Amino acid sequence: MTHDRKPALLTAALDHAACGWPVLPLRPGGKRPALHGENACPRTGPCAGGHLKWEQRATTDPDRIRAAWAAGPFNVGIATGPAGLLVIDLDKPKSSADTPCGVTTFTALCERTGQPVPTTRTVRTASGGRHLYFTAPAGIRLGNTAGALAPLVDTRAHGGYVVAPGSTTPAGTYEVIHDDPVLPLPAWLLKAVAPAPAQPVSLSTPRCGNRLADTVLAREVAAVATAQEGGRNAQLLTSARAVGRFVAWGDLPRQVVEEAFQGAGEAAGLPPAECRTTIRSALNWSIRTARPRAAA
Known part of the structure; x- marks a missing residue:
């Protein structure tokens, strides 16, 4: 008889959400979003x-969490950016070669x-690596890095997530091994992972007649x-939708609109990939739902 993992995973999801850390379901026995x-x-x-990405749908709402985990034994992911966390991922080598671990x-x-x-x-991760949890500083949007600090040392912040303790994969179980308070990210580590100052972006918008x-x-x-900070992606979504009807009506070329919002989103501090995804989703929604000009 197979042991039902759902109650334990639901408890893990609720416990992490109670810390103020938005969670999302991951595939049963896996690490990908479900x-x-x-x-x-x-x-x-x-x-x-309109479509929301996994980071936007991660939640601390107990009712939504119970409803999600009632559907299956999902592993638990923590959306590190919305949680205000930066997690350092100390990985294990992929092969058995004599390579130093993270x-x-x-x-x-x-x-x-x-x-x-x-x-x-x-x-401790399922593979035997380590996740070190830190609170991210306010006012600085930190993203993910891969090997920027050292080999097999990655970081997860905005745009990333980590598999939470209590989750299990074929390689093993994620377990808390040091239940110390979550420290603020040390200044020397912040300096090493902070994004380079953004280059000035032109915000001029072409006139289309x-x-x-x-x-x-x-x-x-x-x-x-x-x-x-905190409302940039939502503003990008709202603003792109507001302009989308003009694309649907043929008043503005889609490429012109995409380029204008891409520059504005990056100037506000959003990652380029996040801007592209949000703009595409917003314009697709607007074009699909736009009423005829005469009815607008």
Whole structure:
């Protein structure tokens, strides 16, 4: 008789959400999100206004969590960016070659820089690696890195997630091995992973001959460029949808609109890939749902 893992995984999801860390279901026994993609989006529930990516659908709502985990023994993912976390992933080599693991290379990095190995919440991964949890500083949007600190040392922040303790894969179980308080990210590590200052981006919008369309495009691009942390992606989605009807009517070329919003989103501090995904989703929704010009 197979042991039912659902209650334990539901408890793990609720416990992490209670810490203020949005969670998402991962495939049973796996590490990939168990959520529909844009092409399969039903446009209902959280996606009623347009497709939302897994990071936007991660939640701390107990009712939504219970409903999701009632459907299957899903592993638990923590959306690190919305959780305000940066997690350092100390990986194991993929082969049995005599290659130093991430724990070894990270320890060597600390020694070279004269810093102690941080004592913070630590999770042993299924493969035997380590996840070191830190709170990310306010006002700086940190993304993911791969090998930027040292070989086999990655980081997960905005745009990333980690498999939470209690989850199980064929390689083993994720377990908390040091239940220490989550430390703020040390300044020396922040300096090493902080993004380079953004280059100035031109926010000029071309005029396409339709005065109303040109005015709305310029207004919405400015709104995105000046959006503040925590509301930038939502503003990009809203503004691109507001302009999408003019694309549907043929007043504005789609490429022109995409380029204008891409520049504005990057100027506001959003990652380029996130901008592209949001703009594409918003324009697709607007074009699909736009009423005829005469009825607008």
